[in-house]
Amino acid sequence: MGQTALKTILVVDDDEDIGESIVDALSEEGYNIIHVDNEEGALNFLDKKRVDLVITAIKTPEIDGMRLLSIAKERYPETGVIMVANSENIELTIRAIKAGATDLQIKPINIEKLKISVGEALKDRIILADSIENPHPLDSKYGLMGFVGNSEKMRKVYETIIRVAPAMTTVLITGETGTGKNLVARAIHHNSPRKDKPFIELSCAALPETIMESELFGHERGAFTSAVKQKKGRFELANGGTLFLNEISDISPYTQVKLLRVLEDKEFERVGGIETISVDVRLIAATNKNLEKAIEDGKFREDLYYRLRGVTIDLPPLRQRKEDIPLLVETFIKQSARLNNVKVKGITDQAMQFLIEYDWPGNVRELKNCIEGMAIMAKGSILGVNDLPKYIRRSGDDKWQVNIHVGMSVRDAERELIAETLRYTNNNKALAAKILNMGLRTLFRKVKEYDIN
Ligand SMILES: Nc1ncnc2c1ncn2[C@@H]1O[C@H](COP(=O)(O)OP(=O)(O)OP(=O)(O)O)[C@@H](O)[C@H]1O
Ligand SMILES: [Mg+2]
Incomplete structure (x- = not known):
């Protein structure tokens, strides 16, 4: 491995x-x-x-x-x-x-x-999820609810959050899907003086232009056919607080212009209205697309980009901070156990190694879902290699492959092989001894010695 x-x-x-x-x-x-x-x-x-x-x-x-x-x-x-x-x-x-x-x-x-x-x-240590009974020190120190991870890359993210939170600056959060962009947006709001005011989110993905405009700025009664009464937009609802525009790369050129104006003047009109409304809103935007490329392609306005990018927080993909994986796994085991009322308590070191090796294209979200699935399906209280989804076990199709690799002692390798063979034979020791070409008494002794159950 x-x-x-x-x-x-x-x-x-x-x-x-x-x-x-x-x-x-x-x-x-x-x-x-x-x-x-x-x-x-x-x-x-x-x-x-x-x-x-x-x-x-x-x-x-x-x-x-x-x-x-x-x-x-x-x-x-x-x-x-x-x-x-x-x-x-x-x-x-x-x-x-x-x-x-x-x-x-x-x-x-x-x-x-x-x-x-x-x-x-x-x-082959068993890592008990209980060992993290207390919240991560970063939580209490920084009040960044929900973040797990101690890697240097994530520490930099926490530091930036703490530094930008109190300011009015617009923040642009970038990063692949599942890296924690929503979490960052919330953390900024909760660590800002606006924390007791509203935090309003709008996902701009795939919203038709007219709906997008009325969602952002609201509309007057009769502005369009379905506008049967006046409606406040997200900017008004977020007044005094934070507006989080998610998937910002998807907004239309027309809305981009309108957004630019609000950012500059802090003023707008509702759709179909003449009254100018002023608001005090802090804007946070996020995207998992490459905005610079969108600018090159003529899909995103450069001036709006500079406006949004007061400070940029780029979330590193999980595969670039693998040292965070063990703590995340332990946390998610505990969470899954509590939420789904299952008895899973920990994970073997071997299984953990597979989770560390895997590339996690869906980042923390994928890891979280994976652990939750494993916890629900697990047969015992400790997650082992055989509880891992197939695509994570690189041994691929062969369910009974034993994971032996350089860096392991002969003793550990033997333990793995015996444990796996016993699983294969459904704990039939006589059959296992035959397959292993080992005396039955030797097998009993080793099972005891290695504490295999
Ligand atoms: N550092 C972390 N510690 C603990 N949980 C995390 C962390 N990062 C992400 N998560 C969890 O992973 C899931 C995905 O996070 P989030 O929704 O913030 O990702 P995202 O970057 O906004 O993804 P998308 O681009 O798909 O919207 C959430 O359940 C979140 O709580
Ligand atoms: Mg998101």
Whole structure:
């Protein structure tokens, strides 16, 4: 399954010999190792990237391992942390384990013991959705309701939202379908001084010109045949608040001119009316099309584009911020469980790897729908590779393909193969043993050893 399946281990130690011997030994095992010699470097790294395991000195002048442990656990609850101590210190050991450390190794490091400890920590972990019981820190910090994701790209988006929200500036939100444009529009409104005033949305997609005009500006009674009474448009309804024009690229040239005028003069007339109406409206527009191309093609006015583009927020597609996928998956598992009253609690690391590998052309929306579907259809309480829709399992048509790849230990590969064969035989151990060409007693022992059920 390519690079993402390689487990990443962050080693934090300022004792050069130790650091290097750990790095050498674990690199040989096929792990992707990052070595830093101080706490700050480690925190900087964790800011940018999730790792599968942290190995850290418990206490040195440069490193406060306990602090690192608590920060790593807070950010990535499912990441294991192995502490390295100078000597056996029962009190410290207990404190570390209580704080969530996976294991403790004592110097001088016994490399074989360490390898076993690492192997255990990285075993096909089950990622419990419960580990994110608390809302994401960004939520409480920024009040950006609904956003999940800690990637640098998304942090930039959050920062821009916070910066533009209080201003009057028009905001243009771009990005592929399902990347969260609606969410951004709402977040801007909710973080602005207008938050208690209306947030009005109008989708401009495929609205006939006359309807579009009356939707935006309203109409007087008798303006056209079906106008039996006066109607307020969205601009009036949004007065004091925010108007969100979605799919802005679809509006007709005529409406574009009218819109430009409102943006410049903050005034308009209802269709069929003579009274000039002034409004105080903040405009946010969104599109998943390329407006610059539409301008080139003569379909969108350049002057309107510059007016709309006070600030542009371009949402990155999910495939360019794959590090957000685990947290999104965990969040959606919890949401689906609650909304549909199903018992799904988590997902295997293997299945998660497939979700990370997949390209997500429909972005976060597609991921959300996918998890919801899986949660409803799942047979057990933990989502596994076999619960994934076929198009995500790259193994394609063969339902019984086992996912073995470079970066996995022989032990993990064996576990996968045995578990899959048992599923294939409907847990008929005698048949499975025959297929695996393994003694029945050996199979029983391995099932127990690998905790396969
Ligand atoms: N960062 C995110 N965290 C959590 N949920 C998200 C995130 N981004 C999008 N979603 C969810 O994904 C779904 C799609 O988001 P949204 O409707 O905002 O996308 P969009 O960019 O407006 O798509 P379209 O171009 O198709 O209108 C929504 O259910 C939204 O709540
Ligand atoms: Mg949308």
